[in-house]
Amino acid sequence: MYEFNYRKAASLDEAKDLFSKGEDAKYMSGGMTLLPTLKQRLARPSDVIDLAAVPDMSGIAVTGDTVSIKARTPHAVVAANAEVKKAIPALAKLAGGIGDPMVRNRGTIGGSLANNDPAADYPAAIVGLGATIHTDRRTIAGDDFFQGLFETALEEDELIIQVDFPIPDKAGYMKFPNPASRYCIVGVMVSSKGGNVRVGVTGAGACAFRVKEMEDALKANFAAEAVEKISIPDGDLNSDIHASAEYRAHLVTVMAKRAVAEANG
Amino acid sequence: MTVSFSMTVNGKPVKGECEDRTLLVQYLREHMGLTGTHVGCDTTQCGCCTVHIDGIPMKSCTMLAVSADGCEVTTIEGLAKDGQLHPMQDAFRENHGLQCGFCTPGMVMSAIGIVDRHRGEKLDEKTVRHELEGNICRCTGYHNIVKAVLAASEVMNKA
Numbered sequence: 001m002y003e004f005n006y007r008k009a010a011s012l013d014e015a016k017d018l019f020s021k022g023e024d025a026k027y028m029s030g031g032m033t034l035l036p037t038l039k040q041r042l043a044r045p046s047d048v049i050d051l052a053a054v055p056d057m058s059g060i061a062v063t064g065d066t067v068s069i070k071a072r073t074p075h076a077v078v079a080a081n082a083e084v085k086k087a088i089p090a091l092a093k094l095a096g097g098i099g100d101p102m103v104r105n106r107g108t109i110g111g112s113l114a115n116n117d118p119a120a121d122y123p124a125a126i127v128g129l130g131a132t133i134h135t136d137r138r139t140i141a142g143d144d145f146f147q148g149l150f151e152t153a154l155e156e157d158e159l160i161i162q163v164d165f166p167i168p169d170k171a172g173y174m175k176f177p178n179p180a181s182r183y184c185i186v187g188v189m190v191s192s193k194g195g196n197v198r199v200g201v202t203g204a205g206a207c208a209f210r211v212k213e214m215e216d217a218l219k220a221n222f223a224a225e226a227v228e229k230i231s232i233p234d235g236d237l238n239s240d241i242h243a244s245a246e247y248r249a250h251l252v253t254v255m256a257k258r259a260v261a262e263a264n265g
Numbered sequence: 266m267t268v269s270f271s272m273t274v275n276g277k278p279v280k281g282e283c284e285d286r287t288l289l290v291q292y293l294r295e296h297m298g299l300t301g302t303h304v305g306c307d308t309t310q311c312g313c314c315t316v317h318i319d320g321i322p323m324k325s326c327t328m329l330a331v332s333a334d335g336c337e338v339t340t341i342e343g344l345a346k347d348g349q350l351h352p353m354q355d356a357f358r359e360n361h362g363l364q365c366g367f368c369t370p371g372m373v374m375s376a377i378g379i380v381d382r383h384r385g386e387k388l389d390e391k392t393v394r395h396e397l398e399g400n401i402c403r404c405t406g407y408h409n410i411v412k413a414v415l416a417a418s419e420v421m422n423k424a
Protein backbone atom coordinates (compact mmCIF):
# COMPACT_ATOMS: atom_id res chain seq x y z
CA MET A 1 0.00 0.00 0.00
CA TYR A 2 1.27 3.48 -0.84
CA GLU A 3 1.21 6.11 1.89
CA PHE A 4 -1.87 8.26 2.40
CA ASN A 5 -3.33 10.55 5.02
CA TYR A 6 -6.14 9.01 7.04
CA ARG A 7 -8.94 11.45 7.90
CA LYS A 8 -11.97 10.68 9.98
CA ALA A 9 -14.91 12.92 9.14
CA ALA A 10 -17.34 13.79 11.92
CA SER A 11 -20.03 15.16 9.61
CA LEU A 12 -21.05 15.19 5.94
CA ASP A 13 -19.80 18.76 5.61
CA GLU A 14 -16.45 17.84 7.09
CA ALA A 15 -16.18 14.85 4.74
CA LYS A 16 -16.76 17.06 1.71
CA ASP A 17 -14.43 19.73 3.04
CA LEU A 18 -11.64 17.20 3.57
CA PHE A 19 -12.35 15.80 0.12
CA SER A 20 -11.98 19.19 -1.56
CA LYS A 21 -8.74 19.90 0.31
CA GLY A 22 -7.12 16.58 -0.61
CA GLU A 23 -5.14 16.44 -3.82
CA ASP A 24 -6.72 13.13 -4.79
CA ALA A 25 -8.98 12.10 -1.94
CA LYS A 26 -11.14 8.99 -1.63
CA TYR A 27 -14.06 8.30 0.68
CA MET A 28 -14.01 5.05 2.64
CA SER A 29 -17.14 3.29 3.86
CA GLY A 30 -16.61 -0.43 4.62
CA GLY A 31 -13.26 -0.45 2.85
CA MET A 32 -13.97 -3.90 1.39
CA THR A 33 -13.29 -2.69 -2.12
CA LEU A 34 -11.11 0.35 -1.43
CA LEU A 35 -8.56 -1.41 0.80
CA PRO A 36 -8.03 -4.45 -1.48
CA THR A 37 -7.49 -1.95 -4.33
CA LEU A 38 -4.92 -0.02 -2.26
CA LYS A 39 -3.22 -3.23 -1.17
CA GLN A 40 -2.70 -4.13 -4.83
CA ARG A 41 -1.35 -0.62 -5.45
CA LEU A 42 -4.02 -0.07 -8.09
CA ALA A 43 -4.79 3.37 -6.67
CA ARG A 44 -2.78 6.01 -4.88
CA PRO A 45 -5.09 8.47 -3.09
CA SER A 46 -3.54 11.34 -1.15
CA ASP A 47 -6.21 11.11 1.55
CA VAL A 48 -8.59 8.41 2.72
CA ILE A 49 -11.67 9.98 4.28
CA ASP A 50 -13.38 7.57 6.63
CA LEU A 51 -17.16 7.98 6.78
CA ALA A 52 -17.53 5.66 9.78
CA ALA A 53 -18.05 8.45 12.31
CA VAL A 54 -20.50 10.53 10.25
CA PRO A 55 -23.76 10.34 12.21
CA ASP A 56 -27.01 8.99 10.82
CA MET A 57 -25.54 7.17 7.84
CA SER A 58 -26.57 3.64 8.81
CA GLY A 59 -29.94 2.00 9.38
CA ILE A 60 -33.08 0.63 7.76
CA ALA A 61 -36.65 1.94 7.78
CA VAL A 62 -39.66 0.21 6.26
CA THR A 63 -42.56 2.63 5.84
CA GLY A 64 -45.73 2.17 3.76
CA ASP A 65 -44.53 0.97 0.40
CA THR A 66 -40.81 1.73 0.70
CA VAL A 67 -37.72 0.07 2.17
CA SER A 68 -35.12 2.76 2.91
CA ILE A 69 -31.53 1.73 3.51
CA LYS A 70 -28.91 4.26 4.57
CA ALA A 71 -25.60 4.22 2.69
CA ARG A 72 -23.37 2.79 5.42
CA THR A 73 -25.64 -0.14 6.28
CA PRO A 74 -23.60 -3.36 6.03
CA HIS A 75 -24.83 -6.16 3.78
CA ALA A 76 -25.20 -8.49 6.81
CA VAL A 77 -27.58 -6.08 8.51
CA VAL A 78 -29.80 -5.89 5.40
CA ALA A 79 -29.75 -9.69 5.06
CA ALA A 80 -30.78 -10.27 8.69
CA ASN A 81 -33.37 -7.48 9.01
CA ALA A 82 -36.80 -9.00 9.75
CA GLU A 83 -38.71 -6.14 8.09
CA VAL A 84 -36.69 -6.34 4.87
CA LYS A 85 -37.12 -10.12 4.84
CA LYS A 86 -40.87 -9.61 5.05
CA ALA A 87 -41.21 -6.66 2.65
CA ILE A 88 -38.71 -7.67 -0.08
CA PRO A 89 -37.36 -11.16 0.66
CA ALA A 90 -35.42 -11.14 -2.64
CA LEU A 91 -33.46 -8.08 -1.46
CA ALA A 92 -32.54 -9.72 1.86
CA LYS A 93 -31.48 -12.81 -0.07
CA LEU A 94 -29.34 -10.74 -2.43
CA ALA A 95 -27.55 -9.03 0.48
CA GLY A 96 -27.04 -12.39 2.19
CA GLY A 97 -25.35 -13.82 -0.90
CA ILE A 98 -22.68 -11.12 -1.29
CA GLY A 99 -19.15 -12.44 -0.82
CA ASP A 100 -18.84 -14.17 2.54
CA PRO A 101 -19.91 -13.38 6.13
CA MET A 102 -16.88 -11.21 6.92
CA VAL A 103 -17.28 -9.22 3.71
CA ARG A 104 -20.97 -8.75 4.57
CA ASN A 105 -20.10 -7.58 8.08
CA ARG A 106 -18.10 -4.59 6.78
CA GLY A 107 -19.12 -3.92 3.18
CA THR A 108 -21.94 -1.41 2.70
CA ILE A 109 -24.63 -0.68 0.11
CA GLY A 110 -23.36 2.86 -0.55
CA GLY A 111 -19.83 1.64 -1.22
CA SER A 112 -21.08 -1.09 -3.51
CA LEU A 113 -23.20 1.30 -5.60
CA ALA A 114 -20.58 4.04 -5.81
CA ASN A 115 -18.02 1.49 -6.89
CA ASN A 116 -20.31 -0.05 -9.56
CA ASP A 117 -18.34 -3.23 -10.14
CA PRO A 118 -19.87 -4.93 -13.19
CA ALA A 119 -20.14 -8.15 -11.14
CA ALA A 120 -21.67 -6.62 -7.99
CA ASP A 121 -25.08 -7.79 -6.72
CA TYR A 122 -26.85 -4.60 -5.56
CA PRO A 123 -26.99 -2.96 -9.02
CA ALA A 124 -29.40 -5.73 -10.12
CA ALA A 125 -31.71 -4.70 -7.27
CA ILE A 126 -31.46 -1.00 -8.11
CA VAL A 127 -32.66 -1.47 -11.69
CA GLY A 128 -34.71 -4.62 -11.06
CA LEU A 129 -36.77 -3.02 -8.28
CA GLY A 130 -36.71 0.56 -9.57
CA ALA A 131 -34.92 2.10 -6.59
CA THR A 132 -34.09 5.76 -6.04
CA ILE A 133 -30.71 6.96 -4.81
CA HIS A 134 -30.53 9.98 -2.53
CA THR A 135 -27.25 11.85 -2.38
CA ASP A 136 -26.07 14.84 -0.38
CA ARG A 137 -27.38 17.12 -3.16
CA ARG A 138 -30.08 15.40 -5.25
CA THR A 139 -32.17 12.35 -6.04
CA ILE A 140 -31.11 10.02 -8.84
CA ALA A 141 -33.45 7.46 -10.46
CA GLY A 142 -31.96 3.96 -10.30
CA ASP A 143 -32.32 3.60 -14.08
CA ASP A 144 -30.00 6.59 -14.60
CA PHE A 145 -27.40 5.75 -11.96
CA PHE A 146 -25.13 3.20 -13.64
CA GLN A 147 -23.42 4.64 -16.69
CA GLY A 148 -20.69 2.20 -17.67
CA LEU A 149 -17.86 0.11 -16.35
CA PHE A 150 -17.22 1.39 -12.78
CA GLU A 151 -18.94 4.61 -13.88
CA THR A 152 -21.94 6.18 -12.15
CA ALA A 153 -23.95 9.40 -12.28
CA LEU A 154 -22.18 10.60 -9.10
CA GLU A 155 -20.09 13.75 -9.21
CA GLU A 156 -16.57 13.47 -7.88
CA ASP A 157 -17.27 14.52 -4.29
CA GLU A 158 -20.94 13.48 -4.22
CA LEU A 159 -22.00 11.21 -1.37
CA ILE A 160 -24.72 8.56 -1.42
CA ILE A 161 -26.88 8.99 1.68
CA GLN A 162 -29.79 6.60 1.26
CA VAL A 163 -31.42 4.19 -1.16
CA ASP A 164 -35.21 3.80 -1.38
CA PHE A 165 -36.63 0.55 -2.75
CA PRO A 166 -40.36 0.48 -3.64
CA ILE A 167 -41.91 -2.68 -2.21
CA PRO A 168 -43.00 -4.88 -5.15
CA ASP A 169 -45.97 -7.26 -5.21
CA LYS A 170 -43.41 -9.96 -5.81
CA ALA A 171 -39.75 -10.29 -6.67
CA GLY A 172 -37.07 -12.93 -7.11
CA TYR A 173 -33.27 -12.83 -7.31
CA MET A 174 -31.01 -15.49 -8.74
CA LYS A 175 -27.28 -15.34 -9.17
CA PHE A 176 -24.72 -17.60 -10.73
CA PRO A 177 -21.69 -16.87 -8.57
CA ASN A 178 -18.07 -17.13 -9.50
CA PRO A 179 -17.09 -20.09 -7.30
CA ALA A 180 -13.89 -18.42 -6.08
CA SER A 181 -14.88 -14.79 -5.45
CA ARG A 182 -18.71 -15.20 -5.14
CA TYR A 183 -19.15 -12.12 -7.35
CA CYS A 184 -21.85 -12.52 -10.00
CA ILE A 185 -21.07 -14.11 -13.32
CA VAL A 186 -24.72 -13.25 -13.92
CA GLY A 187 -27.39 -12.10 -11.45
CA VAL A 188 -31.02 -11.29 -12.28
CA MET A 189 -33.61 -9.46 -10.17
CA VAL A 190 -37.18 -9.76 -11.43
CA SER A 191 -40.08 -7.84 -9.90
CA SER A 192 -43.71 -7.04 -10.52
CA LYS A 193 -45.65 -4.14 -9.01
CA GLY A 194 -49.15 -3.12 -10.04
CA GLY A 195 -48.78 -4.61 -13.53
CA ASN A 196 -45.32 -3.13 -14.06
CA VAL A 197 -42.50 -5.60 -14.50
CA ARG A 198 -38.75 -5.09 -14.19
CA VAL A 199 -35.90 -7.41 -15.13
CA GLY A 200 -32.53 -6.15 -13.84
CA VAL A 201 -29.34 -7.90 -14.90
CA THR A 202 -25.88 -7.62 -13.35
CA GLY A 203 -22.60 -9.38 -14.14
CA ALA A 204 -23.33 -9.75 -17.83
CA GLY A 205 -22.51 -6.30 -19.20
CA ALA A 206 -20.37 -3.27 -18.40
CA CYS A 207 -22.98 -2.28 -15.82
CA ALA A 208 -26.49 -3.32 -14.76
CA PHE A 209 -29.24 -3.12 -17.39
CA ARG A 210 -32.90 -4.01 -17.98
CA VAL A 211 -34.24 -6.48 -20.51
CA LYS A 212 -37.31 -4.93 -22.10
CA GLU A 213 -38.31 -7.94 -24.16
CA MET A 214 -38.48 -10.08 -21.03
CA GLU A 215 -40.38 -7.38 -19.17
CA ASP A 216 -43.02 -7.22 -21.94
CA ALA A 217 -43.37 -11.00 -22.03
CA LEU A 218 -43.74 -11.14 -18.23
CA LYS A 219 -46.33 -8.35 -18.27
CA ALA A 220 -48.48 -10.59 -20.46
CA ASN A 221 -47.74 -13.71 -18.44
CA PHE A 222 -45.69 -13.60 -15.23
CA ALA A 223 -44.43 -17.18 -15.50
CA ALA A 224 -41.02 -18.77 -15.99
CA GLU A 225 -42.08 -20.11 -19.44
CA ALA A 226 -42.62 -16.54 -20.63
CA VAL A 227 -38.86 -15.79 -20.61
CA GLU A 228 -37.62 -19.25 -21.49
CA LYS A 229 -37.34 -18.59 -25.22
CA ILE A 230 -36.01 -15.04 -24.97
CA SER A 231 -32.28 -14.73 -25.42
CA ILE A 232 -30.34 -11.51 -25.33
CA PRO A 233 -27.68 -10.61 -27.90
CA ASP A 234 -24.16 -11.40 -26.66
CA GLY A 235 -22.39 -8.70 -28.73
CA ASP A 236 -21.81 -6.23 -25.89
CA LEU A 237 -21.53 -8.68 -23.01
CA ASN A 238 -18.46 -9.32 -20.88
CA SER A 239 -16.13 -12.08 -21.85
CA ASP A 240 -13.29 -13.26 -19.63
CA ILE A 241 -11.59 -16.37 -18.30
CA HIS A 242 -14.64 -17.10 -16.14
CA ALA A 243 -17.29 -17.03 -18.85
CA SER A 244 -17.63 -16.14 -22.53
CA ALA A 245 -20.16 -13.54 -23.70
CA GLU A 246 -22.21 -16.32 -25.27
CA TYR A 247 -22.33 -18.24 -21.98
CA ARG A 248 -23.29 -15.09 -20.07
CA ALA A 249 -26.14 -14.43 -22.52
CA HIS A 250 -27.37 -17.98 -21.93
CA LEU A 251 -27.13 -17.52 -18.16
CA VAL A 252 -29.26 -14.36 -18.29
CA THR A 253 -32.19 -16.41 -19.62
CA VAL A 254 -31.63 -19.24 -17.14
CA MET A 255 -31.30 -16.91 -14.14
CA ALA A 256 -34.33 -14.85 -15.25
CA LYS A 257 -36.42 -18.00 -15.49
CA ARG A 258 -35.36 -19.11 -12.01
CA ALA A 259 -35.91 -15.64 -10.57
CA VAL A 260 -39.47 -15.58 -11.91
CA ALA A 261 -40.09 -19.05 -10.45
CA GLU A 262 -38.78 -17.81 -7.10
CA ALA A 263 -40.95 -14.68 -7.26
CA ASN A 264 -43.98 -16.88 -7.85
CA GLY A 265 -42.76 -18.92 -4.84
CA MET B 266 2.14 10.36 8.79
CA THR B 267 1.20 8.63 11.99
CA VAL B 268 -2.09 8.16 13.75
CA SER B 269 -2.87 7.35 17.35
CA PHE B 270 -5.86 5.51 18.67
CA SER B 271 -7.04 3.46 21.61
CA MET B 272 -8.71 0.09 21.55
CA THR B 273 -9.16 -2.94 23.76
CA VAL B 274 -7.35 -6.07 22.65
CA ASN B 275 -8.31 -9.31 24.38
CA GLY B 276 -9.66 -7.36 27.33
CA LYS B 277 -6.64 -5.10 27.80
CA PRO B 278 -6.64 -1.40 26.92
CA VAL B 279 -4.10 -0.53 24.23
CA LYS B 280 -2.91 2.91 23.16
CA GLY B 281 -1.76 2.52 19.59
CA GLU B 282 0.37 4.57 17.29
CA CYS B 283 1.29 3.61 13.75
CA GLU B 284 1.36 4.77 10.15
CA ASP B 285 -1.97 5.80 8.67
CA ARG B 286 -1.82 2.90 6.22
CA THR B 287 -1.00 0.18 8.79
CA LEU B 288 -3.52 -2.65 8.60
CA LEU B 289 -5.04 -4.01 11.78
CA VAL B 290 -3.47 -7.42 11.15
CA GLN B 291 -0.02 -5.82 10.85
CA TYR B 292 -0.58 -3.92 14.06
CA LEU B 293 -1.64 -7.05 15.93
CA ARG B 294 1.20 -9.19 14.61
CA GLU B 295 4.08 -6.77 14.30
CA HIS B 296 3.43 -4.18 16.97
CA MET B 297 1.78 -6.39 19.57
CA GLY B 298 3.38 -9.75 18.83
CA LEU B 299 -0.02 -11.43 18.54
CA THR B 300 1.01 -13.75 15.73
CA GLY B 301 -1.91 -16.13 16.10
CA THR B 302 -3.81 -14.05 13.55
CA HIS B 303 -2.48 -15.14 10.17
CA VAL B 304 -2.21 -13.64 6.69
CA GLY B 305 -2.90 -16.14 3.94
CA CYS B 306 -3.63 -13.97 0.91
CA ASP B 307 -3.53 -10.44 -0.36
CA THR B 308 -6.98 -10.44 -1.94
CA THR B 309 -9.26 -10.51 1.15
CA GLN B 310 -10.44 -14.01 0.29
CA CYS B 311 -8.87 -16.56 2.65
CA GLY B 312 -10.21 -15.53 6.09
CA CYS B 313 -7.00 -16.53 7.99
CA CYS B 314 -6.88 -13.03 9.47
CA THR B 315 -10.39 -13.08 10.97
CA VAL B 316 -10.74 -11.39 14.36
CA HIS B 317 -13.77 -10.12 16.26
CA ILE B 318 -14.46 -6.38 16.28
CA ASP B 319 -17.02 -5.68 19.00
CA GLY B 320 -17.97 -9.36 18.79
CA ILE B 321 -18.41 -9.46 15.00
CA PRO B 322 -16.01 -11.44 12.76
CA MET B 323 -14.08 -9.26 10.33
CA LYS B 324 -11.00 -9.62 8.16
CA SER B 325 -8.20 -7.75 9.92
CA CYS B 326 -6.19 -7.63 6.66
CA THR B 327 -8.84 -5.37 5.16
CA MET B 328 -9.26 -2.88 7.93
CA LEU B 329 -6.94 -0.08 8.99
CA ALA B 330 -5.56 -0.33 12.52
CA VAL B 331 -6.83 3.19 13.18
CA SER B 332 -10.34 2.05 12.22
CA ALA B 333 -10.35 -0.09 15.37
CA ASP B 334 -10.26 3.11 17.46
CA GLY B 335 -12.70 2.69 20.32
CA CYS B 336 -13.37 -0.97 19.47
CA GLU B 337 -13.01 -4.19 21.37
CA VAL B 338 -10.79 -6.52 19.40
CA THR B 339 -10.62 -10.24 20.18
CA THR B 340 -7.99 -12.45 18.58
CA ILE B 341 -7.46 -16.20 18.83
CA GLU B 342 -5.14 -15.54 21.81
CA GLY B 343 -8.06 -14.01 23.71
CA LEU B 344 -10.44 -16.96 23.54
CA ALA B 345 -9.14 -19.32 26.23
CA LYS B 346 -10.16 -18.34 29.76
CA ASP B 347 -8.26 -19.39 32.89
CA GLY B 348 -6.34 -22.06 31.02
CA GLN B 349 -9.57 -23.48 29.58
CA LEU B 350 -9.91 -23.62 25.82
CA HIS B 351 -12.98 -21.98 24.29
CA PRO B 352 -15.55 -24.67 23.34
CA MET B 353 -14.83 -24.00 19.65
CA GLN B 354 -11.09 -24.56 20.14
CA ASP B 355 -11.86 -27.67 22.13
CA ALA B 356 -14.13 -29.02 19.39
CA PHE B 357 -11.47 -28.42 16.72
CA ARG B 358 -9.05 -30.47 18.85
CA GLU B 359 -11.53 -33.24 19.58
CA ASN B 360 -12.66 -33.58 15.96
CA HIS B 361 -9.25 -33.22 14.35
CA GLY B 362 -10.47 -30.02 12.71
CA LEU B 363 -6.97 -28.98 11.65
CA GLN B 364 -4.04 -30.35 9.73
CA CYS B 365 -1.22 -27.82 9.30
CA GLY B 366 -3.18 -25.32 11.40
CA PHE B 367 -2.55 -22.28 9.24
CA CYS B 368 -6.20 -21.49 8.57
CA THR B 369 -7.32 -22.58 12.05
CA PRO B 370 -7.29 -19.27 13.96
CA GLY B 371 -9.46 -17.67 11.26
CA MET B 372 -11.69 -20.74 11.06
CA VAL B 373 -12.26 -20.68 14.82
CA MET B 374 -13.04 -16.95 14.95
CA SER B 375 -15.37 -17.24 11.98
CA ALA B 376 -17.05 -20.38 13.35
CA ILE B 377 -17.85 -18.65 16.63
CA GLY B 378 -19.58 -16.01 14.51
CA ILE B 379 -21.70 -18.70 12.87
CA VAL B 380 -22.88 -20.07 16.22
CA ASP B 381 -23.53 -16.53 17.49
CA ARG B 382 -25.69 -15.72 14.45
CA HIS B 383 -27.77 -18.85 15.03
CA ARG B 384 -28.05 -18.76 18.83
CA GLY B 385 -30.61 -21.22 20.08
CA GLU B 386 -31.05 -22.85 16.66
CA LYS B 387 -29.90 -26.31 15.74
CA LEU B 388 -27.14 -25.73 13.18
CA ASP B 389 -27.01 -27.98 10.15
CA GLU B 390 -24.13 -28.92 7.87
CA LYS B 391 -25.44 -26.91 4.93
CA THR B 392 -25.56 -23.67 6.94
CA VAL B 393 -22.07 -24.23 8.33
CA ARG B 394 -20.59 -24.94 4.89
CA HIS B 395 -22.30 -21.89 3.40
CA GLU B 396 -21.16 -19.59 6.20
CA LEU B 397 -17.58 -20.86 6.12
CA GLU B 398 -17.29 -19.61 2.53
CA GLY B 399 -14.99 -16.81 3.64
CA ASN B 400 -12.41 -19.20 5.09
CA ILE B 401 -10.14 -21.24 2.88
CA CYS B 402 -8.21 -24.27 4.16
CA ARG B 403 -5.28 -25.08 1.92
CA CYS B 404 -5.12 -28.56 3.47
CA THR B 405 -8.78 -28.89 2.39
CA GLY B 406 -9.78 -30.51 5.67
CA TYR B 407 -13.29 -29.08 5.59
CA HIS B 408 -15.05 -32.26 6.62
CA ASN B 409 -13.69 -32.30 10.16
CA ILE B 410 -13.89 -28.53 10.44
CA VAL B 411 -17.63 -28.71 9.79
CA LYS B 412 -17.94 -31.55 12.33
CA ALA B 413 -16.11 -29.43 14.90
CA VAL B 414 -18.36 -26.41 14.35
CA LEU B 415 -21.49 -28.56 14.72
CA ALA B 416 -20.14 -30.13 17.92
CA ALA B 417 -19.15 -26.77 19.40
CA SER B 418 -22.55 -25.27 18.61
CA GLU B 419 -24.19 -27.91 20.83
CA VAL B 420 -21.88 -27.03 23.72
CA MET B 421 -22.10 -23.25 23.21
CA ASN B 422 -25.89 -23.30 22.98
CA LYS B 423 -26.08 -25.12 26.33
CA ALA B 424 -23.80 -22.61 28.06
Ligand SMILES: Cc1cc2nc3c(=O)[nH]c(=O)nc-3n(C[C@H](O)[C@H](O)[C@H](O)COP(=O)(O)OP(=O)(O)OC[C@H]3O[C@@H](n4cnc5c(N)ncnc54)[C@H](O)[C@@H]3O)c2cc1C
Pocket residue numbers: 026027028029030031032033034035036071072097098099100103106107108109110111112113114115117119120121122158159160161181182183184308309310
Ligand atom coordinates in the same frame (compact mmCIF):
# COMPACT_ATOMS: atom_id res chain seq x y z
C1 LIG C 1 -13.62 -11.33 -0.98
C2 LIG C 1 -14.68 -10.37 -1.45
C3 LIG C 1 -15.81 -10.88 -2.08
C4 LIG C 1 -16.82 -10.00 -2.51
N1 LIG C 1 -17.91 -10.53 -3.12
C5 LIG C 1 -18.89 -9.71 -3.57
C6 LIG C 1 -20.07 -10.24 -4.20
O1 LIG C 1 -20.26 -11.46 -4.31
N2 LIG C 1 -21.01 -9.35 -4.62
C7 LIG C 1 -20.86 -8.00 -4.48
O2 LIG C 1 -21.74 -7.26 -4.86
N3 LIG C 1 -19.77 -7.48 -3.87
C8 LIG C 1 -18.79 -8.30 -3.41
N4 LIG C 1 -17.69 -7.76 -2.79
C9 LIG C 1 -17.60 -6.28 -2.64
C10 LIG C 1 -18.26 -5.82 -1.37
O3 LIG C 1 -19.67 -5.95 -1.47
C11 LIG C 1 -17.92 -4.38 -0.99
O4 LIG C 1 -18.32 -4.25 0.32
C12 LIG C 1 -18.59 -3.29 -1.77
O5 LIG C 1 -18.47 -3.42 -3.14
C13 LIG C 1 -18.00 -1.94 -1.40
O6 LIG C 1 -18.56 -1.48 -0.21
P1 LIG C 1 -17.67 -0.81 0.92
O7 LIG C 1 -18.63 -0.24 1.89
O8 LIG C 1 -16.72 -1.79 1.43
O9 LIG C 1 -17.01 0.38 0.11
P2 LIG C 1 -15.53 1.00 0.15
O10 LIG C 1 -14.52 -0.04 -0.22
O11 LIG C 1 -15.32 1.73 1.41
O12 LIG C 1 -15.69 2.04 -1.03
C14 LIG C 1 -15.84 1.66 -2.39
C15 LIG C 1 -15.93 2.91 -3.26
O13 LIG C 1 -17.12 3.62 -3.02
C16 LIG C 1 -16.86 4.96 -2.58
N5 LIG C 1 -17.87 5.24 -1.53
C17 LIG C 1 -18.07 4.53 -0.38
N6 LIG C 1 -19.15 5.00 0.28
C18 LIG C 1 -19.64 6.02 -0.47
C19 LIG C 1 -20.76 6.90 -0.31
N7 LIG C 1 -21.59 6.81 0.73
N8 LIG C 1 -20.97 7.83 -1.27
C20 LIG C 1 -20.15 7.94 -2.34
N9 LIG C 1 -19.07 7.13 -2.54
C21 LIG C 1 -18.83 6.19 -1.62
C22 LIG C 1 -15.43 4.94 -2.09
O14 LIG C 1 -14.83 6.19 -2.24
C23 LIG C 1 -14.80 3.89 -2.99
O15 LIG C 1 -14.43 4.46 -4.19
C24 LIG C 1 -16.67 -8.60 -2.33
C25 LIG C 1 -15.55 -8.09 -1.68
C26 LIG C 1 -14.55 -8.96 -1.25
C27 LIG C 1 -13.36 -8.40 -0.57
Ligand code: FES
Pocket residue numbers: 303304305306307308309310311312313314315324325326327
Ligand atom coordinates in the same frame (compact mmCIF):
# COMPACT_ATOMS: atom_id res chain seq x y z
S1 FES D 1 -5.33 -12.58 4.91
FE1 FES D 1 -7.21 -11.62 5.29
S2 FES D 1 -8.52 -12.66 3.94
FE2 FES D 1 -6.60 -13.56 3.47
Ligand code: FES
Pocket residue numbers: 362363364365366367368369401402403404405406
Ligand atom coordinates in the same frame (compact mmCIF):
# COMPACT_ATOMS: atom_id res chain seq x y z
S1 FES E 1 -5.36 -26.91 8.27
FE1 FES E 1 -3.83 -26.39 6.84
S2 FES E 1 -4.71 -24.67 5.91
FE2 FES E 1 -6.34 -25.46 6.99
